[in-house]
Amino acid sequence: MFLAGMLVGMAVLGLVIYLNYKQLDVRWYEWLIGVLGFGLLLFTLQNVTAAASEYWEVAPLVFLWVFGVPALILLAVSVILPFFRHWRRKQASRKEIQA
Amino acid sequence: MTKYHSTLSRREFLKTLGLGGTGAGLSALLPHIGNSSVRDLDELMALPIASIQRPSWVKTAEKPTVEIDWPQVQRFDYHNVMWASGLRRALGNEQYDKVFIDARVNRRLWISENRPGSRLQDVALKEANHWAPISFLGPQTSPTPESLQVPRYEGTAEENGRLITAFMRLHGASHVGFVELEAGTTEQLIYAYDTGIGEAQGPRLDITDSDFPLDKTAEGFRVIPRKARWVIVYTMRMADELMKRPITEVGDRSHYYMYNLKSLLQGQLQNFLRTLGYMCLGEASNFNALGVHTGFAVMAGIGEMCRIGHVITPEYGIQQRVQMVITDLPLPPGRPVDFGVMNFCRTCKKCADYCPARAINPATEPTWDNGGLFYRATGIKRWWLNEPLCNAYIRRVNGCATCFAVCPFSKRHNMSYNEVFRRSVATNPVLNRFWRRADDFFFGDGIHGDANKFWDMDLPPWGYD
Ligand code: SF4
Ligand code: SF4
Numbered sequence: 001m002f003l004a005g006m007l008v009g010m011a012v013l014g015l016v017i018y019l020n021y022k023q024l025d026v027r028w029y030e031w032l033i034g035v036l037g038f039g040l041l042l043f044t045l046q047n048v049t050a051a052a053s054e055y056w057e058v059a060p061l062v063f064l065w066v067f068g069v070p071a072l073i074l075l076a077v078s079v080i081l082p083f084f085r086h087w088r089r090k091q092a093s094r095k096e097i098q099a
Numbered sequence: 100m101t102k103y104h105s106t107l108s109r110r111e112f113l114k115t116l117g118l119g120g121t122g123a124g125l126s127a128l129l130p131h132i133g134n135s136s137v138r139d140l141d142e143l144m145a146l147p148i149a150s151i152q153r154p155s156w157v158k159t160a161e162k163p164t165v166e167i168d169w170p171q172v173q174r175f176d177y178h179n180v181m182w183a184s185g186l187r188r189a190l191g192n193e194q195y196d197k198v199f200i201d202a203r204v205n206r207r208l209w210i211s212e213n214r215p216g217s218r219l220q221d222v223a224l225k226e227a228n229h230w231a232p233i234s235f236l237g238p239q240t241s242p243t244p245e246s247l248q249v250p251r252y253e254g255t256a257e258e259n260g261r262l263i264t265a266f267m268r269l270h271g272a273s274h275v276g277f278v279e280l281e282a283g284t285t286e287q288l289i290y291a292y293d294t295g296i297g298e299a300q301g302p303r304l305d306i307t308d309s310d311f312p313l314d315k316t317a318e319g320f321r322v323i324p325r326k327a328r329w330v331i332v333y334t335m336r337m338a339d340e341l342m343k344r345p346i347t348e349v350g351d352r353s354h355y356y357m358y359n360l361k362s363l364l365q366g367q368l369q370n371f372l373r374t375l376g377y378m379c380l381g382e383a384s385n386f387n388a389l390g391v392h393t394g395f396a397v398m399a400g401i402g403e404m405c406r407i408g409h410v411i412t413p414e415y416g417i418q419q420r421v422q423m424v425i426t427d428l429p430l431p432p433g434r435p436v437d438f439g440v441m442n443f444c445r446t447c448k449k450c451a452d453y454c455p456a457r458a459i460n461p462a463t464e465p466t467w468d469n470g471g472l473f474y475r476a477t478g479i480k481r482w483w484l485n486e487p488l489c490n491a492y493i494r495r496v497n498g499c500a501t502c503f504a505v506c507p508f509s510k511r512h513n514m515s516y517n518e519v520f521r522r523s524v525a526t527n528p529v530l531n532r533f534w535r536r537a538d539d540f541f542f543g544d545g546i547h548g549d550a551n552k553f554w555d556m557d558l559p560p561w562g563y564d
Binding site for chain 1: 556
């Protein structure tokens with residue numbers, strides 16, 4: 001638990017530094033989607049490993065599909081949206097300069 | 100006798116026995132728990148092992164969630180249960196004998212077929228029983244305060260409760276709870292006739308004003324002094340990896356190895372209380388005796404009664420055995436708990452769906468109507484099992500407990516899913532139907548496939564962590 005908390009804290013810190021460095025602005029709902037996705041990913045990993053430790057044969061796979069796939073989708077959306085906006089803004093400013 | 104009733108503080112008492120102060124003698128007997136080395140019983144009582152912390156969603160209640168109409172509750176005659184003479188009387192001699200012929204044939208056939216979980220090594224596992232001698236009055240081999248020439252131990256009910264809990268947990272009990280016997284209510288849960296040998300009628304259990312207990316089995320009665328007013332009810336957790344392999348000899352071992360432990364644990368408790376200067380009246384049977392275990396566990400707040408009439412606890416679901424003794428050591432009575440089991444059973448019905456004997460009642464609501472059958476209790480609103488069907492099936496296949504295995508509460512606590520499920524059932528019953536479906540979806544029938552795999556598992560002591 002302690003180790004997991006440390007890793008999550010370090011990852012969040014790294015993310016904030018990276019976002020500042022890249023000057024990416026992230027909207028509140030993108031943070032929300034990201035946090036939900038990340039939470040769901042942790043929930044998935046915890047249940048997959050715990051179900052396996054309880055000798056369930058099929059349950060770990062079901063957990064992986066049912067919670068893991070939505071977790072990855074949410075995370076992907078939360079990452080893609082700010083990058084996409086950043087890219088569009090760049091395109092627009094490039095067009096303005098050309099005009 | 101005057102000494103017997105004089106008071107002495109717990110610390111003084113322990114010191115007199117050479118257990119207080121540095122307590123060098125006792126420290127050899129007591130465990131090293133975590134980083135702490137326990138020097139005396141006071142320290143043991145202060146450890147977490149002396150109390151059981153429950154999750155916040157387990158609420159205490161004024162009344163048990165199973166409805167009991169106390170004036171209608173008759174003290175039960177154990178002779179009527181299926182494990183005594185009940186099955187023979189319910190089926191008739193011919194059918195009854197056939198059940199045992201089937202059992203022998205099945206066992207031989209399955210050994211020769213190498214049926215998973217029912218091979219010779221599995222039968223050997225199931226039959227590896229060894230029992231400590233067990234009796235109503237106990238082994239009586241420990242010193243008494245009189246023999247030590249000291250007054251008996253005295254403590255408050257709360258201190259005594261922690262003392263007993265610490266002792267029991269140290270020796271293998273999972274839950275420990277207390278019930279005060281009261282005329283007209285909890286006293287009705289003591290059997291009218293105790294367990295006999297095999298199918299024989301057991302001795303009458305007389306509750307009288309006598310100062311001492313008596314075991315007059317040869318004359319057909321035992322005496323419980325009215326001053327022995329407290330029941331210690333305790334559980335022993337059974338291994339999930341055995342339980343999850345029902346209708347196999349491996350699966351059935353889960354009950355037996357805990358019955359074996361009970362025979363040892365009860366004698367140890369009886370000796371412990373004897374040295375403290377108190378009586379401890381035990382079950383004179385390796386299996387069940389003295390009183391209605393489920394009833395006492397419910398009244399002590401250990402768990403709730405479920406559809407199949409067993410106790411479900413927040414910690415281990417149905418997967419524990421429940422046992423009891425009676426003592427005159429004052430103890431703090433527990434209160435019933437409510438964490439949503441009764442409500443969940445209304446919609447779940449998974450045990451009824453999977454019972455191979457179709458012995459579990461699938462009705463949504465429990466009923467007071469016991470059908471007037473001699474082997475059923477009175478004054479309780481429950482889902483009545485078809486006991487002869489269940490018991491005959493168990494005997495035919497040499498052990499069933501499919502209902503234990505499939506129950507959604509029969510999970511360990513590693514998965515956070517399980518915490519969400521239990522909390523929701525306790526606090527939000529509208530989602531109960533969803534949780535039954537979710538259990539099917541994630542865990543199927545809840546049974547762990549290949550019973551032979553049990554032998555290759557690297558399980559911790561007792562089969563659970
Ligand atoms: S032990 Fe087996 S037969 Fe009896 S009620 Fe449970 S599932 Fe049914
Ligand atoms: S399987 Fe369902 S209905 Fe049966 S005892 Fe367990 S929770 Fe209750």
